[in-house]
Amino acid sequence: MDALLLSRLQFAATTMFHFLFVPLTLGLSILVAWMETRYVRTGDETYLKMTKFWGKLFLINFAVGVVTGITLEFQFGTNWSVYSAYVGDIFGSILAIEATAAFFLESTFIGIWIFGWKKLSKKAHAAVAWLVAIGSNLSAVWILIANAWMQSPVGFVLRDGRAELTDFLAVVTQKFAIVKFIHTATAAYVLAAFFVMGISAYHLLRKRHVDFFTRSFRIALPFGLAASLLVFILGDLNGVVVAEKQPTKLAAMESLWVTQRRAPVYLFAWPDEANGRNAIEIGAIPGALSLLTKHDIDAEIKGLRDFPPDERPPVLLTSFAFKGMVGLGCVFILLTVIGMFKRNKLLESPLYLKAMLYAIPLPYLAVQLGWLLTEVGRQPWIVYGLIRTSEAVSPVSATQVALSLAGFVLVYTLLGVAGFSLIAKYARKGPEIDDGTGDVRPRTAVRPAAA
Amino acid sequence: MELQTIWFFIWGLLWAVFFMTDGFDLGIGTLYPFLGTDETRKRVMINAMMINAMGPLWDGNQVWLITAGGVTFAAFPLVYAVMFSSLYTALLLILFGLIIRGVSFEFRGKLDDPRWTKIWDACIFLGSFLPALLFGVAFANIFQGIPIDEKGIFQGTVLTLFNPYGLLGGILFVLLFVHHGAIWLAIKSGGGLHESAVRAATRIWPVLLVAAVVFLVHTWFATNLYDNYLGNPILFIVVLLTVAGLLGSRVFMAKGAHFKAWFASALTIVGATFFGVIGLYPNLFPSSLDPKWSLTAYNASSSPLTLKIMLAVVAVFVPVVLAYQIWAYTVFRTKVNEQELTY
Structure with a gap:
């Protein structure tokens, strides 16, 4: 394997791993800040316990998210x-702004939040929680502006063999960036809401801390419903900007090979990339693709055959990632809508609670598929239409990259196992309150101590 | 002053602030297995105190590194590209170090199993010592020049960096940070740990002094850093300030004025960074093969528009960040209370 392939694998592995933790941070930071605000406003101790319990899970997750970033x-x-030398003028400045304007906020105030319970007033401490949430979400704004520029480069000229900034506002305010941020952020909120609802369901099924977890569930539910609807709507808008800016990605998403008016959406299609067609096509809805992306049922959509083979992204992965993501998006709406009907009788709905418990991993899967679609669908370009991934790699030896990739796989696997087991352990353990329904055994060693 | 020159010194300043702030965290992490008693129960308590001494601040401190990296990318993209690909293995080792250090604080106390705690304790030490050492190795090598050709391609291996001058730089950084960390620990702790920290700072000081003098002398032979100073002798004031900081920290320690000692030590670290940065100017990443191939503030910078926008961003946000970080430091200036440990 060469340095290019290894570097791509390394980037994919480290980014996808990082994004196992980021969405929960984005969403749960808001929910925890909201719980703490409720505590300050009402003085109800249960909200404080909720802040501490969900805050503990938040912090374990946060730690892995930060270091992998x-x-x-x-x-x-x-x-x-x-790549860096070619686009640093634009891309680098966005990353630098992210660090100065957002990451500092999040990282400085998280320390104050963890250690400041007795140093700050209740109000100030809750304000600090909001600053953490704002900092995390602002970070996402800048990172997604940077990523949107890779998808849809604007506001630059090519000069002296590199891309130079000419219009900062165009980069920061382009539609692609705005739609992408809201789509990604709301996806993260779906994930956080399902995390809270799923863990609450686990305890409600066991009739433990019923009041505590019913309230947690009911805080997360409307947040999750709103986010599930928004992520879907924004996903549709995202499709429109992709159709405008990245025609190859659109065609690959839908495995559309032939340029046509009234372009269809296939419910299922298995692309045959070698022969430039679909081996299997089931359930074509005529005109649906034209209507969805151009808002005109007769609009012409360009098929993959009209692009040179070396400008087409991997169709199978792109289209399956897309369809998987959309399918899961429907599941989230369905589950949260059902939840609105069941919210006053959660204990009598064990089947629903069970479904919500097992739904915890689904948003994780959906966000990973979303990123696969975004990044694989952009190939063979690293910046769409401007510079190819194959031209962008460092002149480093394959051995060096192989070693670092092996290091990442090893370290990240251990971190992932440790991080998720700790989250699972503390999630199962529940809050440290004695309301007569919980499991309040004294803390004991998990395994016998050995020197 | 030209934009590129302004950015050159902002670049230096961000690294200096990173070393000044996260430097004490890395120092405490390096001291971690060595302070206090060996008796296991007490060891656990001492380590928890050490973590709590830096706990509220290390994360914010570390962002100065991210910002220094981000600003290198934004203002000098070519330097970012060539520096980080040339120093590939060294930089990734630093990252692995920072990764395991960062999660250790959170993970370490989460299971009641001594083996679990031991693993993360080892990670805190390794994840502090390794970055401290490698930052020194990397910067010393930049001071003396890196074998890059006209295309900016590195003509060496990771072992190229481990030459005597590079290693000396690494040792100097470790000593600077350990000294800085010991003083911070003295500020933040009471009782036995406080005494151990004071003792550590006092004992490290003469070793640090010797290393600093050897480094300054070796720099004369190994690098061209002094050229800028000889051309403009007023600049020697930076060296004098650095030495004054080093002497001051010892004097203040002896008087028990630990905050003052810490500021003096901070001055030493900032001064040492600027000693190198001023000596390098206008080079950011000099080539040891041919000076023509060196990356400078002028041939590696971003467009004037980007430099101007970034200057506005930095002028607005860095003071804001400094303000809330200083507030954070004042909130957590008091000694760690043994009864109220968070981790």
């Missing part, structure tokens, strides 16, 4: 130096 900041330089 550092890698990404530096990986453009280590593995994609040609």
